[in-house]
Amino acid sequence: MSAKTKVAILISGRGSNMRTLIQSAKDHAYPAEIIGVFSNRTDAAGLEFAHSEGIQTSVISHKDFDSRESFCEALDAQLEAWGAELLVHAGYMRIHADGFAQKWTGKMLNIHPSLLPSFKGLHPQQQALDAGVKISGATVHEVTPELDAGPPVLQGVVPVLDADDADTLAARILKVEHQIYPVALKQFIEKRGNNDAATADHSSFIWPQ
Numbered sequence: 001m002s003a004k005t006k007v008a009i010l011i012s013g014r015g016s017n018m019r020t021l022i023q024s025a026k027d028h029a030y031p032a033e034i035i036g037v038f039s040n041r042t043d044a045a046g047l048e049f050a051h052s053e054g055i056q057t058s059v060i061s062h063k064d065f066d067s068r069e070s071f072c073e074a075l076d077a078q079l080e081a082w083g084a085e086l087l088v089h090a091g092y093m094r095i096h097a098d099g100f101a102q103k104w105t106g107k108m109l110n111i112h113p114s115l116l117p118s119f120k121g122l123h124p125q126q127q128a129l130d131a132g133v134k135i136s137g138a139t140v141h142e143v144t145p146e147l148d149a150g151p152p153v154l155q156g157v158v159p160v161l162d163a164d165d166a167d168t169l170a171a172r173i174l175k176v177e178h179q180i181y182p183v184a185l186k187q188f189i190e191k192r193g194n195n196d197a198a199t200a201d202h203s204s205f206i207w208p209q
Contacts (some may be wrong), residue, residue, distance in 0.1 A: 015046020
């Protein structure tokens with residue numbers, strides 16, 4: 001079997017999607033090796049889980065830098081030191097500087113709790129409720145300099161119920177996130193292995209619920 005792709009995970013909080021990826025990567029047949037977990041917050045609860053799994057971590061606070069660019073330079077240096085080949089966002093609440101995003105384009109994934117391109121940005125669950133849609137879900141997509149606009153890799157669908165509020169809808173979507181993120185990362189790595197990263201066909205597959 002070929003060497004696994006070295007993946008770093010970026011978090012800002014509890015890292016529940018990080019946990020599912022770490023667990024999936026324990027399978028010898030899974031194509032990713034989680035080599036490090038980075039956070040911009042010292043109090044991110046996901047760091048403790050990463051430590052318990054023997055995964056190296058790094059914390060660099062964005063508050064210690066006077067610009068987005070200088071913070072991203074420090075993040076990039078850490079990722080290069082780890083030898084990361086792919087980046088995966090799991091509740092990472094920082095927008096990258098354009099230069100960083102451009103460097104890692106084609107090598108960086110995020111999961112967003114809506115069926116992109118609908119409801120980009122903050123509070124997408126409330127956006128969905130306000131729009132009166134009957135279905136919502138989650139999208140794993142590539143990260144590009146434009147927010148929530150990168151090519152989709154995999155989507156999971158959930159119903160929007162009449163009794164839903166933003167919290168109940170978010171909880172239902174989160175369950176789907178945990179299902180699709182490991183699948184999406186696997187598919188993305190396999191496509192990169194079979195295609196040039198710049199020209200690969202990143203079609204969106206719907207994961208029905």
